[in-house]
Amino acid sequence: MAGRSLWGPGMRHHEYVKYCQRMMRRMQERWRKQWADMQGRLYITCCIGMLALLSMMASSSWVPLASATQQSTCQATLLAPVANARIIAAFDGPAQPWLAGHRGVDMEAKTGDQLRAPLDAVVSFVGSVAGKSVVSLRGEVGTLTFEPAATQLSVGASVQQGEVFAHVEGHSDHCDDHCVHWGVKVGNRQYRDPEALLTAQRIVLKPW
Secondary structure (H helix, E strand, O other), X not given: OOOOEXXXXXXXXXXXXXXXXXXXXXXXXXXXXXXXXXXXXXXHHHHHHHHHHHHHHHOOOOOXXXXXXXXXXXXXXXXXXXXXXXXXXOOEOOOOOOOOOEOOEEEEOOOOOEEEOOOOEEEEEEEEEOOEEEEEEEEOOEEEEEEOEEOOOOOOOEEOOOXXXXXXXXXXXXXXXXXXXXXXEEOOOEEEOXXXXXXXXXXXXXXX
């Protein structure tokens, strides 16, 4: 088997080396072309992205993300049950449910003043508690209680935010006959400050 080698039948060593060199040159040339094509595609993609970004910035309806983060708007959670009434006794929740405290706010009002629903709710109680006339609504924030108050509505009746659902009538331990006591209870024992729910709350837009 003189003149033959282990690299293939009939192929001499120097021929095999030349063959490998040709294959390497072809592969290198192919890699260069593929790399050039990929660079061209990346360049085109970047250009398209920049044009889209410039178009968005030029649009009057587009707001930069940083500016959107700093923008805020205000909305009130609840409406005041008595129009233009001032609070004459603020909320003073107890440290523990069994301790004494002022579990609501007293709003200046007189007998006959209308009470408007602070939010969409359902009448959950109408009656007397410890000799005081009480009307309660159940809504998204919890149970809202008003005293002294009376209503012609029955338990289960639905009321919409701003709708007159009752009027001030009777006497209260809080301020006799010149106010209405308004409490907001969440669950069985936790009370919230109604005035805080009336305060316009700041809403900040956050980036994704």
